Amino acid sequence: MAEPLIELRAVTKRFPGMKALDSVDFQIFPAEIVCLAGENGSGKSTLIKIVSGVYDFDEGELLVAGKPVADFGPRAAIAAGIQVIYQDFSLFPSLTVAENLALNRLLSEGNTFIDPKRRRQLGAEALARLDVAIDLDATVGTLSTADRQIVAIARALMSETRLLIMDEPTTALTGREVDRLFSIVREIQAKGIAVLFVSHKMREMLEISERITVFRNGRKVEEGPTDEFNEARITRAMTGHDIGHERHVWAGDDTTVPRLSVRNLSVGEAVRNVNLDLHKGEIVGLSGLLGSGRTELAMALFGMEPHSGEIRLDGAPLRLSSVQDAVGAGIAYVPEDRLSEGLFMQQPIARNVIASAINRVTRGLFLDRDQLNVLAEQTVSDMRIATPDIEKHAGQLSGGNQQRVVIGRWLLTNPKVLILNGPTVGVDVGSKAEIHRRIRELAISTGLAVLMISDDAPELIQNCNRILLMHRGEIVDCMDAQSVEEDDIHGRLKGLR
Amino acid sequence: MTAVSKLLRRSEAAVLAILIVVMIVIGVINPAFWQADNLFNLLRANVVIGIMALSVLTVMISGGIDVSFPAFAVAAMYLTVIAMNAAGYQGVVLPFIGATLIGLVCGLANAFFIHTFRMIPLIVTLGSASVVRGLLLGLVGTSIINIDRMPPSLIAFGSSTVDIGGSKLSLMLFIYIGIALLMWLFLTRTMAGRAVFAYGDDAESAKRVGFNTRRTVYLVYGLAGALAGFAGLLHSSMIWLANPRDFVGYELDVIAAVVLGGASIFGGRGSVFGTILGVFMLTLIKNSLIIMHIDNTWQGVVVGCVIVIATALTAWRDRKALV
Numbered sequence A: 001m002a003e004p005l006i007e008l009r010a011v012t013k014r015f016p017g018m019k020a021l022d023s024v025d026f027q028i029f030p031a032e033i034v035c036l037a038g039e040n041g042s043g044k045s046t047l048i049k050i051v052s053g054v055y056d057f058d059e060g061e062l063l064v065a066g067k068p069v070a071d072f073g074p075r076a077a078i079a080a081g082i083q084v085i086y087q088d089f090s091l092f093p094s095l096t097v098a099e100n101l102a103l104n105r106l107l108s109e110g111n112t113f114i115d116p117k118r119r120r121q122l123g124a125e126a127l128a129r130l131d132v133a134i135d136l137d138a139t140v141g142t143l144s145t146a147d148r149q150i151v152a153i154a155r156a157l158m159s160e161t162r163l164l165i166m167d168e169p170t171t172a173l174t175g176r177e178v179d180r181l182f183s184i185v186r187e188i189q190a191k192g193i194a195v196l197f198v199s200h201k202m203r204e205m206l207e208i209s210e211r212i213t214v215f216r217n218g219r220k221v222e223e224g225p226t227d228e229f230n231e232a233r234i235t236r237a238m239t240g241h242d243i244g245h246e247r248h249v250w251a252g253d254d255t256t257v258p259r260l261s262v263r264n265l266s267v268g269e270a271v272r273n274v275n276l277d278l279h280k281g282e283i284v285g286l287s288g289l290l291g292s293g294r295t296e297l298a299m300a301l302f303g304m305e306p307h308s309g310e311i312r313l314d315g316a317p318l319r320l321s322s323v324q325d326a327v328g329a330g331i332a333y334v335p336e337d338r339l340s341e342g343l344f345m346q347q348p349i350a351r352n353v354i355a356s357a358i359n360r361v362t363r364g365l366f367l368d369r370d371q372l373n374v375l376a377e378q379t380v381s382d383m384r385i386a387t388p389d390i391e392k393h394a395g396q397l398s399g400g401n402q403q404r405v406v407i408g409r410w411l412l413t414n415p416k417v418l419i420l421n422g423p424t425v426g427v428d429v430g431s432k433a434e435i436h437r438r439i440r441e442l443a444i445s446t447g448l449a450v451l452m453i454s455d456d457a458p459e460l461i462q463n464c465n466r467i468l469l470m471h472r473g474e475i476v477d478c479m480d481a482q483s484v485e486e487d488d489i490h491g492r493l494k495g496l497r
Numbered sequence B: 001m002t003a004v005s006k007l008l009r010r011s012e013a014a015v016l017a018i019l020i021v022v023m024i025v026i027g028v029i030n031p032a033f034w035q036a037d038n039l040f041n042l043l044r045a046n047v048v049i050g051i052m053a054l055s056v057l058t059v060m061i062s063g064g065i066d067v068s069f070p071a072f073a074v075a076a077m078y079l080t081v082i083a084m085n086a087a088g089y090q091g092v093v094l095p096f097i098g099a100t101l102i103g104l105v106c107g108l109a110n111a112f113f114i115h116t117f118r119m120i121p122l123i124v125t126l127g128s129a130s131v132v133r134g135l136l137l138g139l140v141g142t143s144i145i146n147i148d149r150m151p152p153s154l155i156a157f158g159s160s161t162v163d164i165g166g167s168k169l170s171l172m173l174f175i176y177i178g179i180a181l182l183m184w185l186f187l188t189r190t191m192a193g194r195a196v197f198a199y200g201d202d203a204e205s206a207k208r209v210g211f212n213t214r215r216t217v218y219l220v221y222g223l224a225g226a227l228a229g230f231a232g233l234l235h236s237s238m239i240w241l242a243n244p245r246d247f248v249g250y251e252l253d254v255i256a257a258v259v260l261g262g263a264s265i266f267g268g269r270g271s272v273f274g275t276i277l278g279v280f281m282l283t284l285i286k287n288s289l290i291i292m293h294i295d296n297t298w299q300g301v302v303v304g305c306v307i308v309i310a311t312a313l314t315a316w317r318d319r320k321a322l323v
Helices: A045-049 A073-077 A097-108 A116-130 A144-156 A174-190 A200-207 A233-239 A292-300 A323-329 A338-342 A348-359 A369-381 A399-411 A429-446 A458-462 A488-496 B003-009 B011-029 B036-061 B069-087 B091-114 B121-140 B152-159 B171-189 B189-201 B203-209 B215-241 B250-258 B272-293 B297-322
Strands: A006-015 A018-028 A033-038 A061-066 A082-085 A163-167 A195-199 A211-216 A217-226 A260-267 A271-278 A285-289 A308-313 A333-336 A416-419 A449-453 A468-473 A476-482 B161-163 B166-168
Touching: A006 A045, A006 A217, A006 A369, A018 A045, A018 A061, A018 A217, A033 A045, A033 A200, A033 A233, A045 A163, A045 A195, A073 A082, A082 A144, A097 A116, A097 A144, A097 B189, A097 B203, A116 A144, A144 A163, A144 A174, A163 B069, A174 A200, A174 A488, A200 A233, A211 A233, A211 B215, A217 A233, A217 B036, A217 B171, A233 A429, A233 B011, A260 A292, A271 A292, A271 A449, A271 A476, A271 B011, A285 A292, A285 A429, A285 A458, A292 A333, A292 A449, A323 A333, A333 A399, A338 B161, A348 A369, A348 A399, A399 A416, A399 A429, A416 A429, A429 A449, A449 A458, A458 A468, A458 A488, A468 A488, A476 A488, A476 B036, B011 B272, B036 B069, B036 B171, B036 B189, B036 B250, B036 B272, B069 B091, B069 B121, B069 B250, B152 B215, B166 B171, B171 B189, B171 B272, B189 B203, B189 B215, B189 B272, B203 B215, B250 B272, B272 B297
Parallel strands: A033 A195, A033 A211, A082 A163, A163 A195, A285 A449, A285 A468, A333 A416, A416 A449
Antiparallel strands: A006 A018, A006 A061, A211 A217, A260 A271, A260 A308, A468 A476, B161 B166
């Protein structure tokens, strides 16, 4: 076999109080596509940072093209042909596409002055290499996420790249965009460049990679050709135990008065004449391409978008002209972007949890601290939030735990209807299963009606009893989750153009 | 998109259009506005604020803010004039180099605190402004150096003119234009200048791309200080006196001019041409308030309104661009 492009031998990296990597051996060969799997905190990010020269390591050896390298910093990594595309792409939103593309090269050449013509030409070359058309003079901030990612990839490939590392590249992409990304990745591979993926999404890992390496608690626990893996095996390796994938069975009666009934709901042009019934204890999935109107529908049901049509809760007509109306009626909404819409990062868990149920812990004008702490502790244990205490700031929690805080907060308001928008985006497998378990439990025990908006087909199948597809503002399809398969959903989603 | 519509979308075009309208309106109200004397005075009034605005522009593009430049300007100006008087020195070049260096050192001190302790630029520059002003008045002196004690070389320099087609234009104007050209070259055509944009747009990304962000911070604040020092001495040679309590309230005027010129308060955006237009707009407004005999206490109200409206407009534009 050829010589590895880069190799780690028994590398250990310590952080105060923990081993982030524990004697890890790892190799990447030229022109192969490798996936790195692992839950948050498993050591995969640390590994990327060591390979890209951002972190030093404490023990072991790092070899580039078979030769041990001491003092492997970011510049050495770039010189060795290693490029990383971070989740945020590290682009400059106010600068043009051309400049974003050309900056690296211009910088590494040690230029003092800039020739605008050359800058534009470098940009054009970079895009031509990937065979994509993006306006060179557009400012990057105006591009779609998928286009921004392509700019980031094009930029990474401008230098003599041998290894491209991509951190969670598919998180913010729709199905079609993922396909485009994968075809670009295969083209890159055809040029002899190795690609290292880091991803939570098992289906995608299985589709694109040739080799899978699984990390758990700083150790490499499994490694092998992708065709020896399936989702269950990856999950087991990542979490150390099997995660049940039994489907949610709804035993309710759909002839009674629905918990939430929506008739002819329209939100401008985004949502058109939508009819929808949610029964007690039902979990209904809602999927569709980005821009299908699903988020607008959710926002309308939470009183955030002006709308027309009829909404009934337990048979009684409901007017939702503000968030207060929705909360008062017992509707809870967990937004897509918990960072900007859901959490107070600089505030302790306790305050985050209580934010929507503040009236349950007030005495007159004042907060009842004991009551607040009791409720917060109870939520932490109910949602199994991993934290030493309720005073820890929300910003210090992992993605999965943050999401539990947001969901836990809404459950404190004792909602009748819970709308979840992308409930497990960026959440690792273990946390995901935990969140799903809790939602199903609540639906069964309290009769909570759940509308789950998601792109994640397995998630929808496991948790919902019905799955709706939305397209161009209308609900175009309704599937029985008991009988539908993942490929079915993907197929139908791709059929919507 | 055609070249014309692209041009129109640029904020400079909007400022220019408003500027022309304002000039026409003022000209109608008061025809004296169009007299050459008034126009030359108006342009001359642009020089010092303009140079300061260029220094603040660089800071704002880098995502920071600087309110210490008036203090640095006054310190550089007063110290240099005192030193010239003490040494009996009669030259121009050396004093300006000296004033620029004083400003540079103060600016680098700002950079040190901002970079080393990751402090918020507003707090650092508020503090350094207060310290510098305090030290100047406490240790150096509080008396105004009037025309009778001002170094004659400075006065001569401040009133020198350039003859163009029979009309005499102040040399100061050409210095301003020269500095503006250099700043434009720096910001658009040098790697260090693009680093300022990149840093202001996304500091973390700038680091990852390989920019030396420490150098960028020192460069930005050092340059701001140096320009302030230079502008300070230039100001004193133009008005023939050195007042250690000068430049009070300049922070607001200058920042207003920069924002008016389309620079983003969030960093990453701004242009030399826009800033020059913003400065011209602001001096025009203040000048016409004077011509119209409006009490100068009202000028503060107007400048305050200008800064709030201009900031609101740019913030609105930036948000819209993000959606």
